[in-house]
Amino acid sequence: MPSKKERDWSTTIVTYSTVIFAIVSLITAYITITNWRTQRQADRPYFSLKESPQIELQKGVTFEFEFTNVGKHAASNLVSNTYVFDQSLTLKPIHIDEYALINDIPRETATRLLIQLNVQEISFTDVVRPQYLVIYLSYTDPVLNQAYQQALFMKWAGVIDEGAQPLVYTEASEKDKIINYLRSYHLKI
Template identity: 50%
Template sequence: MLEKMKKITLSTFLVSGSTAVFAIISLISVFITINTWQTQREASRPYFTFKESPRIELADEVSLEFRFFNVGTHPATELTSKTMVFHENLTENPILIDTYRVVNDIPRDTAASLLLYLDANDVDANDVDANYPDLDAYYIVIRLDYWDPILKDSFAQTIFIKWPGVYQERVQPLIHMEAGEKDRVIQYIKERNLAPLD
């Protein structure tokens, strides 16, 4: 009788152990599946980037043209941009705060243009008559908000750019901010309650 109880206890233990192992494997499989789904979801969502350098033209005003390309698989709708431009010294108020909304869908590999016009007097009144020999540097922050109609979710991107201005009568190209500059710019924006960046 004792041997029979030992066999039943041993078999019960083996069955319980194998059930526990199966449950753990099932949980791991569910975790991997969810993780894979989230990765695929992020890879499919709309995402905007530059494929070409933004254009800068100087005339009676400074014009900047940004062409954002949707490199994600899904289209983007309801694209709204909020742009702020301010002097690199971060002591003055922004010279431009502009909001723009695109009414059309932006499918994959399609561009959306953003044009900014800065009054020459706002950029640097002393240099207007001298035909732009030198202009100071400016920071440009662009926040993009858009909707993915397939995932039915909204997304946001914030782009931090620096325009080094004009040096020795040569228009400098736009560059990405350095990490330290970005931190100072975020602090500047928060102190003035200019826009949410989260």
């Protein structure tokens, strides 16, 4: 029969082993949950511009965007809010529009968005002043039942000598000013 000292030593070893096993199990569970959450976010729907937006001058200005869902999950309940406003940020927006799609957009599927500025919205002459374009997308991942938002900030140098200038991405330093401008008009962003 083992002595009391040997039994205490054996009990101590078993206790420490159990504690170490419990800590390792907690760490493993934490890593597994973290990896699962990361993978889940990687699978979410996400829209990317496929090509540079097309600009057409004809009885106004039309911008055509082609977005592709590059995520693994479909996107449902896609709503786009589009805003066009003067780069001076002193005039009211010339174009505010909301468009909602009924159909889901599966992965690797493209959808088009047209922004049409008619002659009444924009002073259409040989020169159109520089404008900001903001596209605010909101949609749901039907697999995870989670809502997502994306905002695309672009600027357009306008029309110079009857030629439409290309759209470019807005600089990061301009983002806060644009957001404050949109909020001053109580627009979604």
